[in-house]
Amino acid sequence: MSPxxxxxxxxxxxxxxxxxxxxxxxxLARVPAAGAAPDRGAxxxxxxxxxxYRGVLAPLEDxxxxxxxxxxxxxxxxxxxxxxxGAAFWAGWLFVGGWLTIVAGTLDILDGGVAxxxxxxxxxxxxxxSLVDRYAEFVTFVGVGAFFRDSWLxxxxxxxxxxxxxxxxxxxxxxGLGVDLQLGSAxxxxxxxxxxxxxxxxxxxxxxxxxxVGHVVFAAAVLxxxxxxxWTALERAxxxxxxxxxxxx
Amino acid sequence: xxxxxxxxxxFFLLMLGFGLRLDSEWQGVAGALLVGGxxxxxxxxxxxxxxxxxxxFVPPVRRR
Numbered sequence: 001m002s003p004x005x006x007x008x009x010x011x012x013x014x015x016x017x018x019x020x021x022x023x024x025x026x027x028l029a030r031v032p033a034a035g036a037a038p039d040r041g042a043x044x045x046x047x048x049x050x051x052x053y054r055g056v057l058a059p060l061e062d063x064x065x066x067x068x069x070x071x072x073x074x075x076x077x078x079x080x081x082x083x084x085x086g087a088a089f090w091a092g093w094l095f096v097g098g099w100l101t102i103v104a105g106t107l108d109i110l111d112g113g114v115a116x117x118x119x120x121x122x123x124x125x126x127x128x129x130s131l132v133d134r135y136a137e138f139v140t141f142v143g144v145g146a147f148f149r150d151s152w153l154x155x156x157x158x159x160x161x162x163x164x165x166x167x168x169x170x171x172x173x174x175x176g177l178g179v180d181l182q183l184g185s186a187x188x189x190x191x192x193x194x195x196x197x198x199x200x201x202x203x204x205x206x207x208x209x210x211x212x213v214g215h216v217v218f219a220a221a222v223l224x225x226x227x228x229x230x231w232t233a234l235e236r237a238x239x240x241x242x243x244x245x246x247x248x249x
Numbered sequence: 250x251x252x253x254x255x256x257x258x259x260f261f262l263l264m265l266g267f268g269l270r271l272d273s274e275w276q277g278v279a280g281a282l283l284v285g286g287x288x289x290x291x292x293x294x295x296x297x298x299x300x301x302x303x304x305x306f307v308p309p310v311r312r313r
Binding site for chain 2: 006055091094095096207
């Protein structure tokens with residue numbers, strides 16, 4: 001899949017990423033910690049990290065609002081980037097695919113923020129956003145599935161894809177029945193992070209070791225994603241059933 | 250564009266460049282992306298000294 005083993009490029013990329021992570025951790029340390037301890041259904045990415053990332057994206061959001069970019073354009077851009085990510089995974093370009101997945105997740109955050117800031121938030125926008133999110137997730141998983149087409153891990157990709165959809169479907173169905181459902185350890189940002197970071201870390205490991213380790217990191221990421229998404233869907237279903245059971249027939 | 254936009258944009262170009270250099274045969278495109286990314290990220294980090302002395306990836310104080 002890779003034309004050559006490139007440990008030098010991988011080492012340079014690792015240095016850039018390490019420097020960025022160091023700067024990011026310094027920034028994170030300045031964000032005040034949330035008061036309450038995380039409960040059982042809390043997402044893996046806590047409120048402090050979410051607040052920090054939103055803060056980091058603030059200048060970008062300001063620029064988009066200033067340039068009057070419609071939030072719908074960001075939603076469609078998310079789909080386009082996800083298609084590219086899927087194509088990159090399909091071609092075996094895991095480093096590119098991983099970062100494009102993270103960019104797609106970032107666009108998913110930005111479209112909502114821009115919609116609220118510009119007063120363009122609407123029920124139609126929320127519907128389009130939710131639908132595009134599902135297509136975006138699906139095309140990414142198609143690419144990951146194609147990457148693992150000759151491996152038993154294809155099954156794990158199918159489970160991860162189905163479970164991710166069930167996480168969203170369970171929430172949508174429960175909210176349709178009047179149950180507010182925000183809990184779950186592997187929500188969309190977590191899923192983007194696990195898949196994205198797993199992919200580029202895996203590619204770096206392969207190039208740094210000249211293929212001595214296969215794509216074990218990516219395989220572990222896909223397996224973790226399948227397990228966590230399935231657990232989250234189950235967690236949500238149990239919670240919704242309990243609340244609906246209490247509220248009578 | 251502000252430093253807060255140039256930095257992530259440059260970082261993204263760098264990552265694309267590294268990715269293409271690692272896995273593709275598009276070495277020319279990869280080189281161009283790496284140079285462009287380094288210039289953009291460098292400009293963002295340089296401008297940071299004037300705009301926000303707190304540091305890179307430190308959330309700015311929101312105006313709203």
